[in-house]
Amino acid sequence: MTKESLGHVELEWTCPFCNTRNRGRNKVCANCGAAQPKDVQFEQAAKDELVTDAEGLELAKAGPDIHCPFCGTRNPATAKKCSRCGGDLTEGERRESGQVLGAQQTGPVAQVACEYCGTKNPATNVKCTNCGSPLAKAPRPKPAAAPAAAAAPSRMSPVMLIVGGIILLVICGAIAFFVARGFQTETNVARVSDVTWRRSIVVLGLAPVERSAWADEIPGDADVGFCSERERERSPFPTDRSEEVCGTPYVEDEGTGFGELVQDCEYIVYDDYCEYTTIELMPIGTIDESGSDLNPFWPQTRLEQDQQLGERREVYQITFDVDGETVAYETTNASEFARFAPGSAWQVEINGFGDIVNIEPAR
Known part of the structure; x- marks a missing residue:
């Protein structure tokens, strides 16, 4: 973001001795003749009008004024000796500058x-x-006050308190139930009654894919479709396809009795955002193998031209007989699956939801 100058406006200051408002360029009060003290600040005038006279512009751009260390008189930045007492200004204190005084007054x-x-x-x-x-x-003028919010009831009605209490009890009870069921376990001796497995491989093939991107990011061999102009970024510098946007002008104290009217600006950079079609490797099918033994294998693959193998997936299920009831357990670990020979006995720990949480060989 850059700061752009729109020109200079004359400020004013109020004499602390006679309460007279003075033009910013006045070093002493036009009414009582008192010098402007260094702690008396400049303020915006009722209307910000651009300075056009040569003398005013020269004063505005001269740099912060300097106060005499002996009599306190305000002198131009270029002065070497005080205009009132003739004192040396080398040790004088310069006025502060750069403070934001407020938005431009144009009303x-x-x-x-x-x-x-x-x-x-x-x-x-x-x-x-x-x-x-x-x-x-x-x-x-002061900004309009926001409407007061409606006053909240001083207390809740008994019916609302009762209903709220019941809802809270139900929620707490449900949470306690699920926690208890999850931690409640029972260990039983079970036998493997059945095993099944399934292995699959995703097949990738070249297929048209629709995507969208900035025009300079589209692959060279893509088929470009509809494009629209969009904001791509913000920049402090202009480009071939940019639009300048600026904030509300505001006044900065220059410490000279004048203020610089500035505004913060940046450039919206536009570019073409396009839809395009390109040919990419995409999942076009899956080949599977399954069985009911402990000897799983991967499916045989016969790929056509430009096809590749993609992700491999495997899942194994063991069914246990627990006192006449069946409980299933799944894993994706082939080595673990190979341990569960049909008819073998195991100690299985089952939680309150019927899920197996631990399996150990039967003793």
């Missing part, structure tokens, strides 16, 4: 009434057009 100028004669004056005036008295700064 209609409000009216402010003179405290002495009651005449209404534009808020940009620093003195009354009728009697010449200093004018106070017009207050800025």
Whole structure:
């Protein structure tokens, strides 16, 4: 993001001794002649108007003013000696700069009434057009207050408390039931009554696939379809296909009695995002083998041109007879499966949900 300058606007400051508002370029109060103290800040005027006179532009760009270390008088940045007391400004303190004062003021100028004669004056005036008295700064309008949220009931009704309690008890009971059933186990002697296995291999073949990507990322041999222009990124620099977007202008204190009107800008970079079709290896089928013994094998494969073998999958199931009831156990480990000869005896630990959680050879 880059910062772009729109020009300079003159600020103002209020004399702490007589409460007179002064133009930013004034080093001393136009009413009482007091020098602007270094702790008196510059403020935005009622309306931000760009400075066009040569003197104002020169002052605005000169750099932060410097306060005399002897009498406190504000002097231009280029001054070597104080304009009031002649003191050396080498050890003088420069005004701070760069503070954001607020968004650009472009709305209609409000009216402010003179405290002495009651005449209404534009808020940009620093003195009354009728009697010449200093004018106070017009207050800025405050943002509208958000509507107050509706007050919550002071307490819940007895029926709601009872219903809530019942729901909480049901939830707690269900959780306790599932936990108890999961940890509740029983060990029995079981015999292997049946074994089955299944092995499969995915076959990959060349097939058309529809995808989408930025135009410069599409493979050269792809068939490009519909394209649309989209935002691809944001950049601080312009490109061939970019659009500048800027935020609300705001004023930064230059420490000179003037402010720089700036705005933060960046560029939206657009590019073509396209749908395309390409030929890729994709799953086109599966070949399987299965059996009911302890000798599993992989299916024989006969591949056509441009076909390849993909993922291999295997699953083994052992069925146990536990006191006349059957319980199944599955594994993907062929070595483990080979241990369960039909008719062999095992100690199986079964949880409350009927699942086998541990198997050991029968003693």
